[in-house]
Amino acid sequence: MNNKQANPTKVNAKWYRYTLDFKFDAGTSRGVLKTKDSYFLKVWQTDNPNKAGWGEAGPLPKLSPEDGLDLPSIWEALVLKLSQTEVQWEEKAILDLCEELVPDNYPSIRFALETALLDLFHGGKKLIMENGFYGGQEKIAINGLIWMGDAVFMRRQIEDKLSQGFSCIKMKIGAINFDEECRLLGYIRERFSAEDITLRVDANGAFPPGEAIQKLSRLAEFDLHSIEQPIKAGQYQEMQRLCATSPLPIALDEELIGVTGRDEKAALLDKIRPPFIILKPTLLGGIRATQAWIKLAEERNIAWWVTSALESNIGLNAIAQLTSSYQTTLPQGLGTGQLYHNNIESPLDIQEGKLVYQVGRKWGSIE
Numbered sequence: 001m002n003n004k005q006a007n008p009t010k011v012n013a014k015w016y017r018y019t020l021d022f023k024f025d026a027g028t029s030r031g032v033l034k035t036k037d038s039y040f041l042k043v044w045q046t047d048n049p050n051k052a053g054w055g056e057a058g059p060l061p062k063l064s065p066e067d068g069l070d071l072p073s074i075w076e077a078l079v080l081k082l083s084q085t086e087v088q089w090e091e092k093a094i095l096d097l098c099e100e101l102v103p104d105n106y107p108s109i110r111f112a113l114e115t116a117l118l119d120l121f122h123g124g125k126k127l128i129m130e131n132g133f134y135g136g137q138e139k140i141a142i143n144g145l146i147w148m149g150d151a152v153f154m155r156r157q158i159e160d161k162l163s164q165g166f167s168c169i170k171m172k173i174g175a176i177n178f179d180e181e182c183r184l185l186g187y188i189r190e191r192f193s194a195e196d197i198t199l200r201v202d203a204n205g206a207f208p209p210g211e212a213i214q215k216l217s218r219l220a221e222f223d224l225h226s227i228e229q230p231i232k233a234g235q236y237q238e239m240q241r242l243c244a245t246s247p248l249p250i251a252l253d254e255e256l257i258g259v260t261g262r263d264e265k266a267a268l269l270d271k272i273r274p275p276f277i278i279l280k281p282t283l284l285g286g287i288r289a290t291q292a293w294i295k296l297a298e299e300r301n302i303a304w305w306v307t308s309a310l311e312s313n314i315g316l317n318a319i320a321q322l323t324s325s326y327q328t329t330l331p332q333g334l335g336t337g338q339l340y341h342n343n344i345e346s347p348l349d350i351q352e353g354k355l356v357y358q359v360g361r362k363w364g365s366i367e
Contacts, residue, residue, distance in 0.1 A: 027148030053120025055112035056315035111286030133324035165352035174206025251276035307333030
């Protein structure tokens with residue numbers, strides 16, 4: 001199937017729940033993850049069932065707007081609605097339809113539908129957006145992620161990432177003793193300058209507002225690139241003050257979740273004026289929502305990078321192709337493809353701190 005297909009067309013769909021098993025206990029400030037459920041969406045043309053497009057919704061516990069909802073019922077309703085809809089076979093019309101069928105408060109489900117339909121539109125070969133990444137010509141620089149845990153576990157991860165050739169390391173903080181976390185950052189800085197290794201930290205909102213500026217000042221001593229979400233989302237006045245006074249540049253992350261309309265997005269950026277924003281399509285509403293954030297950020301000279309949100313390789317592939325449709329200069333947060341024992345086999349690989357698409361390597365089966 002391609003863009004020469006009869007227009008409009010009819011499609012059918014089916015959804016699957018898939019439990020991903022972590023290779024380790026993945027510690028965050030919101031708790032430890034051992035498994036994570038994702039939902040795969042398969043779509044196919046009614047008169048051509050042998051060619052299918054795939055998308056993934058990977059809502060995060062305690063974070064995604066869909067958390068706690070009756071997702072099977074939502075999926076069943078969407079599949080029925082899609083079977084009764086004629087799809088205009090053009091990329092813009094497909095994205096328009098996804099906004100029409102899936103409300104803003106189901107962001108990961110909208111992303112799955114966008115991805116599945118665009119995959120089918122491009123022939124059912126995991127091509128979502130035509131660019132150099134899918135063809136193997138472009139590589140995406142990414143950060144190496146250091147998960148929370150005890151000091152021994154975190155130091156072992158640091159050694160592994162450095163030996164793998166990463167030039168940007170991101171460390172999650174806020175779960176163990178702050179002094180111990182500072183010692184780990186100092187351990188890296190004793191060996192590598194900021195010119196050699198870029199260091200990012202992600203607090204996931206762990207700092208109490210009254211302690212935040214003191215902790216940011218201490219973290220700045222390690223010549224860090226940035227800190228993601230130092231305080232919990234929704235404290236606009238305090239976040240605005242921190243962005244204006246912090247010696248360490250701040251990147252908004254969870255702050256963007258649930259902010260949907262263009263005017264609402266613009267108002268948040270204009271009020272807080274962050275140096276950076278972090279874009280997670282699964283949490284923000286998919287491809288078009290991410291594109292809208294990027295446009296508004298660039299109009300305000302706010303830098304950005306895209307991050308996966310613990311998706312399998314199905315979702316990661318779509319996010320990587322979206323990212324590669326822009327001329328990026330900062331390392332992206334797309335290093336999550338090696339987290340699971342039972343990830344979907346894919347052409348995605350990490351080489352010397354870069355995400356690459358290995359043309360010729362086949363995708364594994366989902367069904």
